[in-house]
Amino acid sequence: MTLDYSPFLPWPLLAVLTGVVLLIAVFAIWRGIRGAWIRTLAALALLAALANPVLLQEDRDQLSTIVPVIVDRSQSQQTADRMTMTDDALASLKTQLARFPQIEPRFVDVNEDRNSDVPSTRLFDALTASIADVPPSRIGGAIMLTDGEVHDVPGVNQALGFDAPIHGLITGKPNEFDRRIEVIKAPRFGIVNEEQQLVLRVFDDGPSPGGVANVTVRLNGDEIATLQATPGQDTPFSFKVARGGPNVLEFSVAGIPGEVTDANNRAVHIIDGIRQNLRVLLVSGEPHAGERAWRNLLKSDASVDLVHFTILRPPEKQDGTPINELSLIAFPTRELFVDKIKDFDLIIFDRYQDRANVLPMLYYDNIAQYVENGGALLIAAGPEHASPESIAMTPLASVLPAEPTGRMIEQAFYPRLSEQGRKHPVTRGLDGSGDEPPHWGRWFRSVDVDRPQGQTVMVGADNHPLLVLNRAGQGRVAMLLSDQGWLWARGFEGGGPHVSLYRRIAHWLMKEPALEEEALTARTSGRTLEITRQTIGDAPGDAVVRYPSGKTENLPLTQTEPGLYKAEKRMDEIGLFEIRNGDLTTLAHVGAVDAPEFKAMISTTAALKPITDKSRGLVTRVVNNAGAVTVPPILPVRGQVRVADNDRMAIRMTNETVLKGIDTLPLFAGFAGVGILLLAFGAMWWREGR
Template sequence: MNIGFAPFLPWPVLAALAVLTLGIAALGIYRGMRGSWIRTLAAFALLAALANPMLMQEDRDQLSTIVPLIVDRSPSQETPERVKMTDEALAALKDRLAQFPRIEPRIVEVREPAESESPSTRLFAALSSATADVPPARVGGAIFLTDGQIHDIPSVNQALGFDAPIHGLITGKPDEFDRRIEVVRAPRFGIVNDEQQLVLRVVDDGKSPGSTAAVTVRMNGDEIATLQATPGQDTPFSFKVPRAGNNVLEFAVAEVPGEVTPINNRTVQLIEGIRQNMRVLLVSGEPHAGERAWRNLLKSDASVDLVHFTILRPPDKQDGTPINELSLIAFPTRELFVDKITSFDLIIFDRYQDRPNVLPTIYYDYMAQYVENGGALLVAAGPEHAAGNSIALTPLSSVLPAEPTGQMIEKPFYPRLSEQGRKHPVTRGLDGSDTEPPHWGRWFRSVDVEKPQGQTVMVGADNHPLLVLNRVGQGRVAMLLSDEGWLWARGYEGGGPHVSLYRRIAHWLLKEPALEEEALTARAAGRTLEVTRQTIGDDPGPATVKAPSGRTESMQLKQTQPGLYQAQKHMNEIGLYQITSGNLSTLVHVGAVDAPEFKAMISTTETLKPLADKTKGLVIRVASSGGGVTVPPILPVRGAVRIADNQRLTIRMTDETVLKGVNTLPLFAGFAGLAALLFAFSAMWWREGR
């Protein structure tokens, strides 16, 4: 309670009147005039009434004490046991705090942002946001409901922005154990069929069972090895990259009974396969216009080592030309087709006809075996393929996908994609193929064949086969049944996509993953999963996606091109996904492979303890011996918390108040003021009357 003024006249006027009154009073007293003191008292009573003094009393309410309650809902807290513990502990803690009306809990549930690629638990960032609009004096403490795996804990010397206890209620059990696997070092690229090495490590968090761990290794879905790894020690592993392009190397450590979660028992390493140099053997049966097109195409590719032979004059032809005038070298047939045939990635016969004096019949059998054992053969056929000396009449016929009828089809035609060809990755989307007729030049002859096997992806005149692809054993064979592809290279009638076509044929023969007829691939961009299904059949239907937690869902694929189906979806979980479509399966890791959230999954009290000790807080597990949860009672404390309580959650109660209003009582208002003035003036009148 205090005294205030609400003057009826401005203060300068009242001050002037007071000075004048003092002057008159002093003069009267100095001259000894009767009644001077009474007159002075009456004057000052009047001045006091004009100053309007009043008693003022503030009406204040006590403010509540803010207690941030930070609930950890990060991925490491998503195991069924911890979810149940967290929910029960949160409900019990709400009941505890509800017993104190002056305590206002501010509950913040921290979940991983949907767009996060590398999940981590950032509870102190949430605490800072929760207290940003609260004066430090009103914060009575902070309670963390978590498994203890927090990745943004400040140092003990770092200011929190308030002076109150930090408490930790820890989910999980004290004797937890978890096994995980990680790749320590690995190459990002590898040369195909060259030895590569990486280092992996099995890590046991918590009390280790002390035994070796069995690690299953898969390359592109196929199991290639089983390792015995000692937990905590680096384990080297040697392997060969089987193909060019993307290769998925998967490591899975056997699950241990009782471990926290198997979500981190698998990891993948993506390795891009690179062909050091593709060795190609090109054998041209005779000089012709298309020979240069093949040679220029192959020589323009720096990754191709080309060995090219052209039969300028067969041994049985004698025209009298001196040997020293022929630009010839001996054709090393045995070295190429027997000794070193397996060193070639691709063999091309360009308008080659059977010449027993050049290639003995047994050599064709070697080439057939080369194909069946995984080799690649391309036959670019011309008129000689329909003649009596065709290579289709040799042992090589066992791997050729079509038999010549002995006739040539001599009429102009536009090469067209067949129904299968519109879906096949070798020919799908070739420039100019989407019009009728195709937007490219015509050819004028092709070899007539019957009984084609495999896929006929291009057709010529009257829908006769023009390009046939087939698998034989472990190898592949392609037959181009015309020798006039050079017309496209020369730009005749606008030319055509000969470069794209020839390269795709070669890469399909070399088993490039992107050109497989039936393929399932997946890639991740942040949290977005993109699934691509390639097929030359009918609609493959939806793909099945298995999340790291084991939850499965169906992803509907939409056709984007003939034979190409795709879908995209934002995924909520971070980790290794398995996608299945029919009998095809692939793996993809969504988010960062080394995300902090999955590096340690066991609960711990050690991370929060240093900060709790400094602020006189409590860190305790909520799991009770009976299988439920137990939350400590609340202890409100006035003033600074000086002693930690190891059984209760101490809350510093605030002394802050808020002003609701001010009650005022004028001292000279009403009968009291009027009586005082009448008394003063009556006394003055009485004195003057004496």
């Protein structure tokens, strides 16, 4: 209750009147004028009435004490045991808080920072956001329900923004242990078939069981080695890059019974294979208009070392020119097809016919074995392939995908994509192939073949095979059954995509991963997983995604082009994802490999203890020795919490109130004021009447 004034006259005027009254009163009392005291009291009562004193009574309500409860729902909390502990502890905590009507809890679920490429558990950021609209004096404390793996704990000397205890309720069990594996150092690029080295390390978090760990190494899905790694020590590993383009190295360490999770028992590293100085052997059977197209294409690629021979003077061509006047280079057949044949990445026979005096039959057998052992062979055929001197009549026939009938098809036609060709990555989407007729020039002859094997991706006149692709042993063979691709290079009738076609054929033959007919790939962009399925068959169905936590999900693959299916989804977990579709499997890592959220998985009280000690809070596990979930009782404290309690969670109760209204009572209003004034003036008149 307080006293206030609401004067009827301005304060300066009241001050002047008061001064005048006091001067008159002093003068009257000094002169001894009869009734001076009574007159002074009556004048002061009148001045008090003009000042209008008011008695104020405030109506206030007690404000609640805010207690934020921060619940860790990050990925390290997503094990079955910890989720159960968290839910049970949260239910018990809600029951306790409900007993205190003056405590207002604010429950906040916190996932890892999903907008970051390096996810982490940031409970203190969530705490700050939850109390941004609350004065510090109303905050009674904070409770964090977590496994202790918190990555934004402020320093001991860093201000929290309020003076109240912070308590940590830790899920998980004491003495937990977990085994994980990381790639410590590895190259991003490597030359194909050259030795590369990386360093990996196995970590044992918590009490280590000791001994060595077995690490299985897979390259592009194929197991290539088994390592013995000592936990805590670097383990070097040497390997050869298998192919050009992305190569996926997967390291899997054997799990330990009882470890927290096996989600971090695998690590993946992607190394891009670079082909250095691809060696291509181009053998032209005779000079013709088309050989320049092949030569120009191969010479324009700086990474290709081209060895080109043209049979300018076959043995049957005798024009009487003396040998000493010829400047031709002898065809080094033995050196090329016996001694150094394994050094070539691709062999091209361009309109070549069998000449016994040039290549003995044994050399054709060497070429066939070269293909069977992983080599690449391209046959660009012309009329010679339909003749009795065709190389299809040699031991090379064992790897050729099509057998000539001996007939040439002399007819104008537009090269078209077959049904398989529309899906095959070598020919899919060739510029102009979507039109009918195709938006390119015509060809005028092709070699007729019988019973082609593999995939016929382009057809000529009357749907006769034009481009056939096939595998032979570990190698690959392509047959282009026309020698008139040069018409496209010359721009005849608008030309055609000869550069794209020739280059794709060559890259497919050299096993470029992007041109595989059946392939499953996955890549990540931030937290988004992008899956690509390539097939020349029917719709492949859904992709099965296995999350790092172990759960699985089916993602439907949507066709974007013939033979090309894709799926895309933003993931709510980080770590190594396994994607399957049919017999194909691939891996992708979402988020940074060294993300704090996934790096350590054992529960701990150590991270929060400095901040709880500073704030006089409590940090304890929610699971007791008997395995039951228990939550410490809440202790309301009036005033500042000065001492930490080892068994209870102290909450500082606020003294803050809210003003609901004010009751006013004018002291000189109504009958009371009139009575006082009448009494004063009546006493004055009574004294005057004496």
